[in-house]
Amino acid sequence: MADLSAFPITKRWPASDPTVIQLYSLPTPNGVKISIALEEMGLPYEPHLISFGTNDQKSPEFVSLNPNGRIPAIIDPNGPDGKPIGLFESGAILVYLAEKTGKLIPTDAAGRYEVMQWVFFQMGGIGPMFGQFGHFFKFAADKVANNSYPMERYRDETKRLLGVLEERLKGRQWIMGDQYTIADIASFPWVRGVDVFYGGGDVLELAKFPLVKDWVARAAARPASVIGLNVPKRD
Template sequence: MIEVYSWPTPNGHKVHIMLEECGLAYRVHPVNIGAGEQFAPDFLAISPNNKIPALTDPDGPGGQPLSLFESGAILLYLAGKTARLLPADVAGKYEVLQWLMFQMASVGPMLGQAHHFRVYAPEKLPYAIERYTNEAKRLYGVINKRLAHVPYLGGRDYSIADIAVFPWLRSWKNQGVTMADYPHLKGWFDEIARRPAVQRGLEVLADARRPLTDAGSREVLFGQRQLAQR
């Protein structure tokens, strides 16, 4: 049984969806990031960057336990464990991996900043809002252009690249994006949203989801609490 430490965020949903797509048995341990549970010593022991998601697999490589943090690393591990959702051929593998890295380096950080300055920031800063909203639109355009030529981000087959990007685009309204402006992306998005495993993954911890815009949550997520030595 894989133990998953998570919360209903885009990065958490990546792993929930992957586990459902792979048909792996898992148990979820909620880590309420608005209440500061990510700073608990037991969680920091497996996720030293105090971020969700993380997991432990008692049946890791060679039958030995393995702990992992960082959602991209977890997707790669689960793909390797199950031989699913990542091509075996070298060229196909790296075509998928470049789009996984695109999500990790660009989609997540930039859309996260757009969301932060448009929704969470206590002071509305026009420059920051414009900067990150424009970057969100640019990234949607990159994805839309890619999907004008192939059915999935990694090429002809659904893969961990799609699983990584999809949850980040669910908040397109909060990112200042009009989905209809990106028709190829929208068709891909709607198709993935219909997948049963995706729907099951999005239901994980759904009842715990709430806006983290109160002063206490903001202090935990963005304030001095982050700077404490642990």
């Protein structure tokens, strides 16, 4: 049986089954990327809720695994060379899991790098920009009531990025065509979230991006997504 005692996080969130992947997360657009991927890949895992309400992500135990203090993070007891490995950053975890299983990523080098560029497109564009839009639109609206610039800036950039996705999806079921990959998992929870979580669908004129809307609906309806979108369960 794997020994995870070298990871201080397991003292606060003990592993019931230390032989499976330990997921430390919250059902946010970033967090559910990993639970969805794990479900798609059929990898056994044990979820641990990291509550923002009690600043769990800033606790010494969590920061010992992710010094950046952000979810998600994992421990895989069966990492490279059979040794446990801890990982943070959702994009890095997605790539790791895809390469570990050979699933949700093309086997040819050109296809692999094409997927990677779309994963990084999400990490560098969709995530930060959509998140800033949501912050100013939903959570800080009172603070910028007399200054429309922040919300308008991130609204417009979010719409631009939606346009990039709309163009990419022309003639394609998924970002890579017929193959569902980690590129889809990286982005669709964020696009879903700007409407479902932030309530910004009308402001962003999502109806003008029908291919994106249909793509999100297809991705969210997958059995793995239905489960993964609610993992870990909130208290």
